[in-house]
Amino acid sequence: MDNYARLMNKDTVKAADRAHVFHSWSAQELIDPLAVAGAEGSYFWDYDGNRYLDFSSALVYTNIGYQHPKVVAAIQEQAAKLCTLAPGFAVDVRSEAARLIAERTPGDLDKIFFTNGGAEAVENAVRMARVHTGRPKVLSAYRSYHGATSGAINLTGDARRFGNDSATAGVVHFWGPFLYRSPFHATTEAEECERALRHLEDTVVFEGPASIAAVVLEPVVGAAGVLVPPPGYLAGVREICDRHGIVLVLDEVMVGFGRTGAWFAADHWEVVPDLLTFAKGVNSGYLPLGGVAISPAIAETFARRPYPGGLTYSGHVLACAAAVATLGVMAEEGVVEQSARTGAELLGPGLAELAERHPCVGEVRGMGTFWALELVRDPATREPLVPYAASGAAAAPMAAFAEACKKGGLWPLTAGNRLHVAPPCTVSAEDVARGLEILDGALAVADAHMA
Incomplete structure (x- = not known):
C-alpha cells in the first residue's frame, strides 16, 4: 500500500490514464483529464491543492455529496x-x-x-x-x-x-x-x-x-x-x-x-x-x-x-x-426538502439575478437543485451562443466560459449552449453563494462572445 501511495501522484496518475484509459464521448488524443486526488461534500480537489466546488454533482448523481460517512x-x-x-x-x-x-x-x-x-x-x-x-x-x-x-x-x-x-x-x-x-x-x-x-x-x-x-x-x-x-x-x-x-x-x-x-x-x-x-x-x-x-x-x-x-x-x-x-x-x-428549499430560495432567485446582469443569459429554468442557463448570442433572436452539436472552434465561446468557471474554483456542467447547475442536493447556502459569485465572473466572459 505504501508503494502504491508513493506512486499515485499527479504525474503517474496522468501518465497511466493517458496510456490505458479510454474515455467516453471523446477524441482520445484531444483531451486532458484532470487528475483528482480526493473529494468530500460538495468539493473535489487535484494534486496541486486546487479545490473545485462541484456544480455538476459528478454526472448529476452525487445527490448527498461525496464521501458521506x-x-x-x-x-x-x-x-x-x-x-x-x-x-x-x-x-x-x-x-x-x-x-x-x-x-x-x-x-x-x-x-x-x-x-x-x-x-x-x-x-x-x-x-x-x-x-x-x-x-x-x-x-x-x-x-x-x-x-x-x-x-x-x-x-x-x-x-x-x-x-x-x-x-x-x-x-x-x-x-x-x-x-x-x-x-x-x-x-x-x-x-x-x-x-x-x-x-x-x-x-x-x-x-x-x-x-x-x-x-x-x-x-x-x-x-x-x-x-x-x-x-x-x-x-x-x-x-x-x-x-x-x-x-x-x-x-x-x-x-x-x-x-x-x-x-x-x-x-x-x-x-x-x-x-x-x-x-x-x-x-x-x-x-x-x-x-x-x-x-x-x-x-x-x-x-x-x-x-x-x-x-x-x-x-x-x-x-x-x-x-x-x-x-x-x-x-x-431531510435532503429532499433541502433540495426544494435551495431551489426556491437560493438557486432560482440567484440565477435570475445573474440573468438580469448578463445579456448572454436568454433563459433560466429549473427546480430543486437542477437548473439551466440558456446562453445566447442575441437575446432578441435567441440565437444560441454556439450552434447545435458544435465542436472545435465553433464551440470556443462555451469552452472559454467553462474555463473561466474552473479558474474561479467551480466545476461546471456545460452542454451545447447551456450551463446546467446541479450541485449536490445537500449543498450549503454558503457554497451556493460562492458558486453564484464565480458564475457572475464567468458569465462576463460569455457576454464578450455575443454578436
Whole structure:
C-alpha cells in the first residue's frame, strides 16, 4: 500500500490514464483529464491543492455529496459481511433496498428489477413494455437522453445519437414542450402544452396506436436541457397512453431521489407511470446501481411467464447496501426538502439575478437543485451562443466560459449552449453563494462572445 501511495501522484496518475484509459464521448488524443486526488461534500480537489466546488454533482448523481460517512461505513460493513452473491438469491440488503425504493416511488410501483445503471434500466423497461403489449414501436422525444447502450441510444433524441443510430430499433421521435424554443410557435405555456399534446396524439395516430408499445419520457428533461414541462403535459401524456393501451415509461434516472425537490419528479404533477427507471441518486453513485419500478399489471405479465432478461450483477450486494444507507441519510437529514428549499430560495432567485446582469443569459429554468442557463448570442433572436452539436472552434465561446468557471474554483456542467447547475442536493447556502459569485465572473466572459 505504501508503494502504491508513493506512486499515485499527479504525474503517474496522468501518465497511466493517458496510456490505458479510454474515455467516453471523446477524441482520445484531444483531451486532458484532470487528475483528482480526493473529494468530500460538495468539493473535489487535484494534486496541486486546487479545490473545485462541484456544480455538476459528478454526472448529476452525487445527490448527498461525496464521501458521506454513513454510506461509506455501510459499504465497509457490508464488504466485511458479504461482498457479492448471484441475483437469484434472496439477500437482506437487496430486499431492503427494493422495499425502500418501492416505498418512495409514485403509486403502486412495488416491484423492483435491479440493473447496473440507467441505460440498462431503460433497455429493460422497453423490453418489458414490448413483451407486455406484444407491440414493437417505442416513442421518445427529440430533446432527450436515455443512455448509450444500443437500444437506449436509439431512444435518445439529442446529438449523441448521431454516431450510433441504427434506425432499426423501432423508435419514433416526437417534439416535447419547450416554450423558449417552441417547435409549435406557441406564445404561452398553455398553448405549448395543448399543441405538444396534439402533436403527440397525431404521431400516435399516424404511427398506428396498435403498433406502439411505449412512450418513454423524462418528466423533467435532463441532459438535453433541464426542461420543466408545462402544467397538464404529463397528465395529458398519461391520458393518451391510457386511451391507446400504451405503456408510459418515465425515465427518472437523472431527476429521481431529490434532484428536483421531490423524491421523484413525477410527484410534482401526481402522475403515476407504468414503469419508472432510476439510477444515479439511488445511492449517490457510490456504486453502480439502477433499476425499473414496475406496475402490478406489468408484473402480472411475468407472474407465470419467464421474463426474458437478466444481469449478472442485478441487485449487487454492495450497491444495494449503499442504496439502503443513502435512502436512510436522505430521510434522516431531510435532503429532499433541502433540495426544494435551495431551489426556491437560493438557486432560482440567484440565477435570475445573474440573468438580469448578463445579456448572454436568454433563459433560466429549473427546480430543486437542477437548473439551466440558456446562453445566447442575441437575446432578441435567441440565437444560441454556439450552434447545435458544435465542436472545435465553433464551440470556443462555451469552452472559454467553462474555463473561466474552473479558474474561479467551480466545476461546471456545460452542454451545447447551456450551463446546467446541479450541485449536490445537500449543498450549503454558503457554497451556493460562492458558486453564484464565480458564475457572475464567468458569465462576463460569455457576454464578450455575443454578436
